[in-house]
Amino acid sequence: AQSVSQHNHHVILSEAASLELGCNYSYGGTVNLFWYVQYPGQHLQLLLKYFSGDPLVKGIKGFEAEFIKSKFSFNLRKPSVQWSDTAEYFCAVKAKAAGNKLTFGGGTRVLVKP
């Protein structure tokens, strides 16, 4: 069965700092990859996705992620965070041969200090 790992449980940083959140998955076949964000009290919102093509994908709010197939990774980045980026971030994988369910990482809580 596939699994997804997010390296950091908590990240604290100051405004304007750069953010990188790691995500690795274990599955050898074709995958779709997602990053979701959950702001306090709100629903899980899609930040960006990778289905195929250019491995560097851009999402909303200045986020981007790079799919490195050889490393089974899909790390999320933002060059300069804002206080409003305080949220929990979830990496998720859909393995093509494993139905349509999403397998989630454990989430990373990001706190941006003003």
Added chain:
Amino acid sequence: EPEVTQTPSHQVTQMGQEVILRCVPISNHLYFYWYRQILGQKVEFLVSFYNNEISEKSEIFDDQFSVERPDGSNFTLKIRSTKLEDSAMYFCASTEDIQGAKNIQYFGAGTRLSVL
């Protein structure tokens, strides 16, 4: 932007009681899902539903759980006899399709279930 809505936002129940969690998926979506997140743990897939049938379910989704689309808009998760370990946040999601660019799951804000 259309949203998946879930009610109630918080449900408190006694052990052994039945609960029904409700979801209204996005109106043109055809595939529906339930996930749960026990406090401090990962979001876990429970079940997917399409064309009035369960299309996939996890080991967690045992005989105590059932899903239904009672009308054209609601999608419900029923837990027949709740246990303490059912306490979790339950998320509903829907997708328009399972192919290509439409295969994006949109989530509701969740229902927090507390079993006492």
